[in-house]
Amino acid sequence: MTLDPRLGEALQLLPDYLGSHLRVSLTALALGAAISFPLALAARRRPLARAILLGVASVVQTVPGLALLALFYPLLLFASALAMRTAGVSFSAFGFLPAVLALALYSMLPVLRNTITGLDGIDPQLIEAARGVGMTRRQRLTMVELPLALPVIMAGLRTAAVWVIGTATLSTPIGQTSLGNYIFSGLQTQNWVFVLFGCAAAAILALVVDGLLALIAHGLRRHSRARLLLGACGCLALITVVLAPALPRPHGGYVVGAKTFTEQYVLAALLADRIEAGGHGVTLREGLGSSVIFAALRAGDVDVYVDYSGTLWTNTFHHREIPERAALIAALKDELKAAGVTLGGELGFENAYALAMPRQRADALGIRSIADLARHPGLTIAGDYEFFARPEWAALRDAYGLAFRSLRQMQPDFMYAAAAAGEVDVIAGYSSDGQIAQYDLVTLDDPRAAIPPYDAVVLLSPRRAGDQALRAALAPLNGRIDIETMREANLRAARGDADSSPGAVARWLWGRVREKAAARQ
Amino acid sequence: MPDPTQPAIAFENVTKSFDRAGGSAVADVSLAIRRGEFLSIVGGSGAGKTTLLRLAARLIAPDRGTVRIDGADVRALDPVAMRRTIGIVFQSGALFPHMSVADNIGITPRLAGVRAAEVTARIDRLIELVRLDGRRHRARFPHELSGGERQRVAVGRALANTPSIVLMDEPFGALDPLTRDALSEDYVALHRGLELTTVMITHDITEALLLSDRIAVMQAGRLAAAGTPAELAGSVDPYVAELFGTPLRQIARLAALLPGATPGVQR
Structure with a gap:
């Protein structure tokens, strides 16, 4: 029996993902505890402050982890801009910082609550005895109250640790590498080996950290030096691993970004391969939110990624009128330049939003174009997580007077x-997705040109604008990927078998690009 | 050096109330405890015995009246520093459960800033003084000790900073009779040997009669009577007479019940 190559690939990524995950989790936990512990001490004898503090912490806890993490990105972006304007300093609002802050906030409730509960639960006779033997307030706290409340406080810390390690898997979309990278990319590319691997790794890590903290707590309670030492050594080892410079950490070189769908993973892997082939270091930042990734590029946190002309035109620059293809690209270049971003090249294919439905059903209903859809208001439509919030949808709806019975959001790969x-009548699919052909769907014409063209373009960050080495590495890709090739690549990546990892598909895609170049000569 | 002409502890018209309705835990109590005296405070539950003790240690402040230690108004003293000069044995010991026997005893001199070597020497001396086994008990934790051993440690902790005044709140209350007897006699020996002034709360009239130089009777926050055992046993006050008649009546009933027993020959 041979090892599934996806498992091998997952293992190869483990040091980076695990190290980053541990680094962000432990930093957040330490920060969270460092803030909530003194807060709990200060608030425990003030009923109002205590109620407010626990209330706020509880509310934070009810915010879904993904949303909390996502909120910190624009917040920090704003803070960074403000700091730049007022103090002339800026910091990266991408990745580590927003993840640490959001997770620290998330970790506060159990530490706060358990510290307060633990101190409240001490036998009042012992407090009286502490006063009676002549302890000052501070001595009472450090010599009697804290040692006695320690088991409860440690239990709170353990809860916080497990929560933070679990929630840290959701920091991938804001640019923090974590074990969530396995889960996000696995989910997008139907690589269940990755998904399971990521879940298992996060669970094991949580158990290990919880176990070490439990060991310390037991050691303290039972006055057992051995356990205390063992637990402390374990924690110390983890911290060393986190800080050890030898471990693969944010390696220098170029940062290649990818959004959250299959094609993006494949293209990011392709760009990364090309850059590495040119002899340069590469870091992948995958699974980034659509709005996060462009801001990250402008800020220099991402150096290069593939976006689509129509997306940039309507979503990033908020244009409503839609010029024809070449004019749009030309106008877009100027817009990008004003934002400091360089359009490095066009890959040659278009990945447009396309309304699609099963061929038989379209024929039965006599639907050939989007205009025909307006005559069937009882249908249902499904789109990816952002489609119905995008201006393209509003433009489409208004241009044709569309009315659907319901709009559903779906994991893109499952729509087809x-x-x-x-289960749904119409989907807003991607024209470059091979599943359209696989499931015998037809794409509906857009006679009023409400949907813009979506040429795949390579974008470079401001500091890479004049980087000839980078351009040379990527030049062989320009105009070399046609829509059929990309569809097949996407289909391969969604196949869910051993050769469907983004890396493997990217290598296949590169093979096709070279064949084509050779055929042309 | 305290003024020898002054009482060790003096309550002067002391009133303390805990509820807003005005019900007093201690009402207008005046009582002077002489240096070297062993005074017991007896009375029913809620009579104000513990409140009186807490007032003496300045764990609470009086609403009215004055508490003096060695002649000095406790309000003028730093409460933390003052408490370090007084030994307190709390109800059921109240040993610090996370500290070993040695650390529990050593806490008072350590807080007072006594040098580490001297603290160790005192711990050794006190473990011996309260008749514990240094080798067996020194490193143990309170939950590993018997009730009697715990109370011995509590006495050791109270004495470790060489106080002249010791306050005890039902120190032997929760112990079996044999342990109780042995421990109380050991304590009286210490009280005499170290020339302490001791105030002890007890529910046990027999114990109060046997150990004390003088007994104070509390009733509903007031000082109902104070005097030597002989004086109180002959009191005409009905409550006091009832209280101190109890042990004698018990002896009479026991004698009737067990005609062959002869009291007081063992030991």
Whole structure:
């Protein structure tokens, strides 16, 4: 029996993902505890402050982890801009910092609550005895109250640790590498080995940290030096691992970004391969939110990624009128330049939003174009997580007077099968997705040109604008990927078998690009 | 050096109330405890015995009246520093459960800033003084000790900073009779040997009669009577007479019940 190559790939990524995950989790935990512990001490005898503090912490806890993490990115972006304007300093609002702050906030409730509860639960006779033997307030706290409340406080810290390590998997979309990278990319590319690997790794890490803290807590309570020492050594080892410069950490070189869908993972892997082939270091930042990634590029946190002309035109620069293809690219270049971003090249294919439905059903209803859809207001439509919030959808709806019975958001890779199975009537799919052909769907014409063209373009960050080495490394890709090739690549990546990892598909794609170049000569 | 002409502890018209309705835990109590005296405070539950003790240690402040230690108004003293000069044995010991026997005893001199070597020497001396086994008990924790051993440690902790005044709140209350007897007699020996002034709260009239130079009777926050055992046993006050008649009545009933027993021959 041979090892599944996806497992090998997952293991190869482990030092980076695990190290980053541990670094962000432990930093957040330490920060959270460092803030909530003194707060709990200060508030425990003030009923109002205590109620407010616990209330706020509870509310924070009810905010979904993903949303909390996502909120910190724009918040920090704003703070960074403000700091730049007022103090002339800026910091990166991307990745580590927002993840640490959001996770620290998330970790506060158990530490706060357990510290207060632990101190409240001490036998009042012992407090009286502490006063009676002549302890000052501070001595009472450090010599009697804290040691006695320690088991409860440690239990709170353990809860916080488990929460933080679990929630840290959600910091991938804001640019923090974590074990969540396995889960996000696995989910997008139907690589279940990655998904399971990521879940298992995060769970094991949580158990290990929880176990070490438990060992310390037991050692303290039972006055057992051995346990205390063992637990402390374990924690120290983890911290050393986190700080050890020898471990693969944010390696220098170029940062290649990817959004959250299959094609992006494949293209990021392709760009990364090319840059590495040119003899340069590469860091991948995958699974980034659509709005996060462009801001990160402008801020220099990402050096290069692939975006789509129509997306930039309507979503980033908020244009409503839609010029034809070449004019749009030309106008876009100027807009990008004003933002400091360079359009490094066009890959040659277009990944447009396309309304699609099963061929038989379209024929039965006599639907050929989007205009025909308006005559069937009882249908249902599904789109990816952002489609219905994008200006393209509003433009489409207004241009054709569309009315659907319901709008559903779906994991993009599952839309096509859902349409084929009749669970939804129409989907807003991607024209470069091979699943359109696989499930025998037809794309509907757009006679009023409400949907803009979506040429895949390579974007470079401001500091890489004049980087000839980078341009040379990526030059062989320009104009070399046609839509059929990309569809097949996407289909391969969604196949869910051993050769469907983004890296493997990227290598296949590079092979096709070279064949084509050779054929042309 | 305290003024020998002054009482060790003096309550002067002391009133203390805990509820807003005005019900007093201690009402207008005046009592002077002489240096070297062993005074017991007896009375029913809620009579104000513990409150009186807490007032003496300045763990609470009086609403009215004055508490003096060695002639000095406790309000004028730093409460933390003052408490370090007084030994207190709390109800059921109240040993610090996270500290060993040695650390529990050593806490008072350590807080007072006594040098580490001297603290160790005192711990050794006190473990011996309260008749514990240094080798067996020194490193143990309170939960590993018997009730009697715990109370011995509590006495050791109270004495470790060489106080002249010791306040004890039902120190032997929760112990079995044999342990109780042995421990109380050991304590009286220490009280005499170290020339202490001791104030002890007890529910046990027999114990109060046997150990004390003088007994104070509290009733509903007031000082109902104070005097030597002989004086109180002959009191005409009905409550006091009832209280101190109890042990004698018990002896009479026991004698009737167990005609063959002869009291007081063992030991």
